[in-house]
Every structure is written in structure tokens, then in C-alpha cells.
Amino acid sequence: MSDFLASLTQVQQWISSLAARYTVFFPTPHGEANYRFTAIGADDDVRFAPYRPTITPPVKLLVPAREELFRFQHKEDGDLLLSPSVDSSFRVIAGVRPCDLKGIFLMDLFFERGVADPYYLARRENTAIIGYACTTPCTDRVFCAAVDSLDHRQGADLFLTPLASGEILVEANTERGIGLLDSTDLPPCEDGPARKIGAIAARPETYGRSFDADVQSLSGIVEQYWDSPLWDKHTERCFSCGTCNLVCPTCYCFDVRDNLALDTVSGSRTRTWDGCMLPGFAQVAGGHNFRPQPAGRQRHRVKRKFEYLPTKYGHGPVCVGCGRCGRQCTVDIDIYDIVHDLIEGGKS
Amino acid sequence: MKPKIAFFDFASCEGCQLAVLNCEDILLDILELVDLVEFREAISEKALRYDVAFVEGSIHRDEDIARLRDIRARSTYLVALGACACNGNVQARSNFVAPAVNYAEVYGEAARNRVQVDPEHWPLWAHTRVRPLDAVVKVDAQLRGCPMVPSEFLHLVKSLLKGTQPDFPAVAVCTECKKNENECVFDRGQTCMGQITWAGCNSVCVNNGYVCDGCRGILPDANLAAHLQLLREHKVAEADIRSRYRLFCGAEPIGRGV
Ligand code: SF4
Ligand code: SF4
Numbered sequence: 001m002s003d004f005l006a007s008l009t010q011v012q013q014w015i016s017s018l019a020a021r022y023t024v025f026f027p028t029p030h031g032e033a034n035y036r037f038t039a040i041g042a043d044d045d046v047r048f049a050p051y052r053p054t055i056t057p058p059v060k061l062l063v064p065a066r067e068e069l070f071r072f073q074h075k076e077d078g079d080l081l082l083s084p085s086v087d088s089s090f091r092v093i094a095g096v097r098p099c100d101l102k103g104i105f106l107m108d109l110f111f112e113r114g115v116a117d118p119y120y121l122a123r124r125e126n127t128a129i130i131g132y133a134c135t136t137p138c139t140d141r142v143f144c145a146a147v148d149s150l151d152h153r154q155g156a157d158l159f160l161t162p163l164a165s166g167e168i169l170v171e172a173n174t175e176r177g178i179g180l181l182d183s184t185d186l187p188p189c190e191d192g193p194a195r196k197i198g199a200i201a202a203r204p205e206t207y208g209r210s211f212d213a214d215v216q217s218l219s220g221i222v223e224q225y226w227d228s229p230l231w232d233k234h235t236e237r238c239f240s241c242g243t244c245n246l247v248c249p250t251c252y253c254f255d256v257r258d259n260l261a262l263d264t265v266s267g268s269r270t271r272t273w274d275g276c277m278l279p280g281f282a283q284v285a286g287g288h289n290f291r292p293q294p295a296g297r298q299r300h301r302v303k304r305k306f307e308y309l310p311t312k313y314g315h316g317p318v319c320v321g322c323g324r325c326g327r328q329c330t331v332d333i334d335i336y337d338i339v340h341d342l343i344e345g346g347k348s
Numbered sequence: 349m350k351p352k353i354a355f356f357d358f359a360s361c362e363g364c365q366l367a368v369l370n371c372e373d374i375l376l377d378i379l380e381l382v383d384l385v386e387f388r389e390a391i392s393e394k395a396l397r398y399d400v401a402f403v404e405g406s407i408h409r410d411e412d413i414a415r416l417r418d419i420r421a422r423s424t425y426l427v428a429l430g431a432c433a434c435n436g437n438v439q440a441r442s443n444f445v446a447p448a449v450n451y452a453e454v455y456g457e458a459a460r461n462r463v464q465v466d467p468e469h470w471p472l473w474a475h476t477r478v479r480p481l482d483a484v485v486k487v488d489a490q491l492r493g494c495p496m497v498p499s500e501f502l503h504l505v506k507s508l509l510k511g512t513q514p515d516f517p518a519v520a521v522c523t524e525c526k527k528n529e530n531e532c533v534f535d536r537g538q539t540c541m542g543q544i545t546w547a548g549c550n551s552v553c554v555n556n557g558y559v560c561d562g563c564r565g566i567l568p569d570a571n572l573a574a575h576l577q578l579l580r581e582h583k584v585a586e587a588d589i590r591s592r593y594r595l596f597c598g599a600e601p602i603g604r605g606v
Contacts, residue, residue, distance in 0.1 A: 030529075030531055031531030031535065031536065032531065032535060032536050032537070033531070033535045034531045034535060036529050055526070055529045055530075055531065055532075056526065056529050060529070065526075065527035065528070065529075066527065236574070237571065237574040237577070237578075238571065238574070239520060239522070239543040239544065239570070239571050239574060239575070240520070240569070240571070241519075241520040241522035241523060241542075241543050242519065242520075242522070242523050242526070243522050243523075243526050246523065246526035246527065247526055257515070260506045260510060261506075262374065262377050262378065262381065262505075262506060262509070264506060264509055264510040272527065273526075273527060275523075278517075278519050278523065279518060279519070279569060280517060280518060280519070294571075328526075328532060330522075330532070330534055330540075330543060330578060331574055331578060
């Protein structure tokens with residue numbers, strides 16, 4: 001739509017200033033070695049570097065870990081009163097990296113298609129996103145380039161690209177994005193597209209970890225595996241804790257339950273994050289568990305990310321290569337290593 | 349008719365019963381719906397049959413076994429209340445020390461001699477093997493934790509009132525930690541029992557800057573070999589590992605080293 005130029009300081013100050021008007025989330029240092037998307041105050045220090053993927057991805061702001069869907073009450077005359085709890089408050093998520101932007105793009109598909117999810121869509125519609133390009137791999141775990149998410153831009157209202165000159169290229173992609181810039185007085189940039197190409201060319205040639213197979217071939221490779229000792233190899237130490245699911249920007253499964261009030265006729269229905277690595281995930285009424293072993297669960301998880309959902313949606317791997325799962329698994333089970341082994345195994 | 353509810357305790361600090369009393373804002377409403385017939389902490393009435401018995405504490409002596417069996421026989425539904433009743437808790441550490449050593453340590457040499465020579469005290473001497481309730485009788489539900497978690501207590505009470513199956517998912521504390529977006533204890537350079545411990549506490553210890561010590565007991569399908577290896581990789585000394593596993597779970601297979 002339109003491009004502007006700004007200094008890093010200008011951009012950082014502008015984001016702080018947005019926090020005086022709106023609820024703004026930004027990746028904020030947490031603990032000894034982590035970041036979390038946290039609501040910032042107008043006086044907070046906004047700094048784009050250093051960065052490593054937040055503990056949970058920004059999509060947590062669109063599908064919270066726990067949310068109330070509606071309240072209910074059975075009346076004595078047989079009527080059922082329902083009051084939905086849709087959240088349509090306006091927020092800004094700033095500093096969203098390309099992998100997480102791709103994650104949100106995919107989540108948009110999952111929650112729109114089929115049975116549209118009003119809770120997700122209400123939040124999504126009222127969330128402005130300010131993306132930020134990466135220039136160097138943020139950790140040694142990432143493989144975003146190998147799964148085609150490093151250059152993802154779609155879904156951001158504004159997208160910021162740091163240039164070699166030290167300036168920031170500000171791309172406004174939506175009216176809402178332009179609106180967020182109204183308090184600034186940034187000069188337009190005429191040669192935005194050329195500068196973007198320049199910024200991409202200035203990145204290291206091998207960006208993060210790569211696969212010895214191109215991205216289009218991945219689903220075909222993964223499809224070849226069903227009975228394979230590789231699933232056992234990559235779950236031998238698994239705790240079935242579900243961390244890999246819960247920290248993933250493209251895992252969307254949830255569990256729904258009712259919380260009764262003491263009168264046992266009223267209460268609320270809530271949903272919470274669920275995950276296919278958790279032992280009871282595929283257990284059905286009557287007690288049968290379709291995937292009682294971690295290896296079967298791991299196969300399912302990898303196939304969802306690299307075979308089933310790519311085939312269903314046609315937007316490439318449903319893993320954005322952020323490396324969160326591998327880094328946060330306490331026993332170092334890394335989806336990159338699994339896919340790497342599948343590629344290797346297929347060759348021999 | 350209102351369900352008859354009773355509370356009993358064995359070896360414990362009675363902190364779980366206190367935690368029940370601490371559900372102040374809803375306790376009176378609950379009492380409207382049930383008939384509380386036995387609760388040493390609050391009342392002194394007695395009854396012959398109970399619809400639901402909440403039993404706190406671990407089982408040590410022969411007379412404890414007899415008393416627990418009697419409670420079981422008179423109860424339709426029996427709930428193990430808290431870590432002592434569910435997994436033996438810290439007192440199960442005494443399973444690994446000869447009684448004579450424990451007596452001398454706690455009460456001094458004189459007391460140790462007395463239990464040996466005075467028949468009045470022999471039952472004490474004959475103590476003990478600390479066990480959770482389900483090592484002795486059938487347990488219908490477990491309210492885990494030291495102390496038990498009020499929200500789980502309420503969930504159980506509501507489920508029983510409604511006649512539905514209470515649901516305590518067998519997932520690890522890590523699951524709750526991630527939902528709470530805690531920094532992993534391992535990222536802080538510490539180690540944790542969260543991977544193999546029953547969730548349900550909302551990862552309260554890690555939320556508050558501590559680590560999970562496993563008070564809620566070990567998950568049924570926990571990968572114990574992987575956990576042992578993990579602690580070793582993080583250079584935890586063998587004696588410390590043993591002590592850690594026995595802190596709350598000395599009466600469980602992990603604490604016994606099997
Ligand atoms: S994070 Fe690691 S241990 Fe936990 S379920 Fe995933 S692969 Fe298994
Ligand atoms: S599967 Fe792992 S690397 Fe891929 S998007 Fe999810 S958390 Fe990131």
C-alpha cells in the first residue's frame with residue numbers, strides 16, 4: 001500500500017506511544033533467558049533486539065490458554081439461557097516475527113474454514129499486527145527458511161524491515177495500519193520494494209538449519225512413513241508432557257468442558273489448550289485410546305504438520321520452523337531432527 | 349436425602365482438612381447440600397454409614413489398617429484426601445530407616461530403650477511401613493497435593509452432587525506450566541519433577557519461582573527412565589536424586605527405587 005522510512009528510535013518510541021492509546025503486546029524479556037508477549041505501558045522500554053522466540057507464540061492472544069465460551073443456566077421451566085463471552089476488544093500485537101506471522105496466517109485458515117470459530121474471528125478482526133523482519137537467525141534451533149516462513153508477510157497491518165543503513169522500512173498494508181501511523185510524521189519511501197530486496201539479499205546465505213530436500217517435497221517424504229522405528233527413536237525419552245504442542249504457533253487443538261456452579265444447573269463452558277502428545281488426547285468414551293503409545297502420537301504430530309494439513313490447506317508445511325518445540329522439550333526431541341531423519345531414511 | 353459426608357484422618361498434619369475449611373466463600377453453601385456427619389476438625393457427631401468419606405493421612409500401623417477397612421466398609425465412595433493419603437508424603441521417608449534409628453534420632457536414646465522394654469510401647473516399636481490408602485483399600489478418587497487443591501475439591505463435590513464422573517486428567521505439571529507461560533525451571537539452571545508429576549495444582553510452585561518437587565505423586569505412565577537420565581545429565585548427584593524421589597513419593601515405586 002505505502003512505504004515509509006524511520007529510524008529505529010522513532011519506531012520504538014512510536015510503539016511505546018501506541019501503548020498510551022491501545023492495549024499493545026510486545027515481546028518482553030522474562031526470567032533468565034526468555035521472552036513473552038506482554039502488554040506494555042507507554043513508559044516501557046521497547047527494544048527490538050535481542051530476541052528469541054517467546055515461550056508461547058503470539059497466537060495465545062487470539063486463542064488464550066483458557067477461555068470462557070459462554071455461561072449457561074437451565075431454568076425450571078425447561079428454558080436454557082446462554083450468554084456467549086466473545087471478546088472483541090481492540091489490541092495491537094507488535095514485533096511479530098515472520099514465523100509467527102505465518103503461524104497466525106495458518107490459524108486464520110483453520111479457524112475460518114469449515115465451522116467458523118466466532119471467538120477466534122472476533123479477536124482476530126480486532127487485532128492489529130505489526131510484523132518485524134528477521135535479519136539473522138534468532139537461535140540455533142530455527143529452520144524458518146527451510147519451511148518457507150522467513151519471508152512471510154501476509155496478515156500484518158504494518159511490517160517493519162531493518163535496513164543495512166540502520167533505518168527501518170515501514171510497510172503499511174492495510175488502512176488500519178495507516179491509521180496506527182497517524183501520530184507519526186514519517187517520510188514516504190519511494191523505493192521500498194528495491195530496499196526490501198536489498199535487505200533480503202543482505203541476510204546470511206544459509207539461514208538457520210536447512211533440510212536436504214526442498215519444501216515442496218516434504219509432504220511426499222513424510223507420507224512414505226507409517227511403521228518405522230524412527231517414531232520410536234524420537235519418543236524413547238518422551239514424557240508425553242505436551243510442551244511441544246502447547247508452545248507451537250500452529251497447534252490449535254483444544255478441550256471443552258463445563259464448570260458447574262454448586263446448584264448444578266448453571267455454570268460456564270470453557271476451552272483450554274489440548275495437545276496430541278498428551279496421553280489421553282485420542283481416548284474416547286468407553287476408554288479406548290487410539291494412540292496409547294508416544295510413538296504413535298509423535299507420528300501423528302509430525303504427519304499433521306508435514307503431511308495432513310499441508311495436503312488439506314495447500315499452504316506448505318504447517319510447521320513454521322520457529323524451533324520452540326525442540327528448544328523447550330526438556331529431553332531435546334526436536335521436530336527438525338525427526339524430519340531430517342525421515343529425509344535421510346528415504347534416501348537410503 | 350442429602351448425602352452423608354464424613355472426614356477422617358490418619359498420619360497427617362490435618363492441613364488438607366484445614367484447606368477444606370478454607371473454602372470459606374462456598375463452604376456454607378456446600379453444607380446446605382450435604383449432611384456432614386463426622387469431622388473432627390469441626391464437629392463431633394458420629395454415623396454408621398457414609399455416602400462419601402474423605403480420608404486424610406497415610407497408613408502406618410496394624411490398627412490403622414483395621415480402622416481404614418472399617419471406614420471403607422461403611423462408605424459408598426471413598427476419597428483419598430491429600431498427598432499423605434495418595435502417595436504417602438514425606439513421612440514415607442521413614443520407610444528407609446530402621447525404626448530404632450528413627451527413635452533414637454527423634455526422641456533420644458532413653459525413649460528408644462523404653463519402647464524396647466515396655467510392652468505398653470511395643471506397638472510403636474512395631475511401627476511401621478508408611479503406605480497410601482490404595483495400598484490397603486479401594487480408593488474411588490484422589491485429591492492430590494500437599495495440601496489438596498480447593499478447586500479440585502469443589503470439582504469433586506459438584507460432580508458427586510450432579511452424579512457425573514469427576515475428571516482429573518493424567519497430564520504432567522509441564523502442561524500447566526506452559527499454559528501459564530512460565531520460564532522452564534531448566535532454563536533457570538535448575539531441575540524439576542514436573543515432567544512425571546500429576547498436574548492439577550496449576551503449577552503453583554513454578555509460578556512462584558520454585559521448582560516442582562512432585563508432591564502430587566507420579567503419573568501412571570511416567571517415563572521414569574528418561575527422568576532419571578535427565579537428572580543425571582544435569583549433574584544431580586545420585587544421593588540427591590534418591591532423596592528427591594523420596595521427598596513426597598517414598599511409598600511409591602519411584603521412591604522405593606523399583
Ligand atoms: S515436549 Fe518433548 S517430552 Fe514433552 S511431549 Fe513433546 S516431545 Fe515429548
Ligand atoms: S512444530 Fe516446532 S518448530 Fe514447527 S512451528 Fe511448531 S513449535 Fe515451531
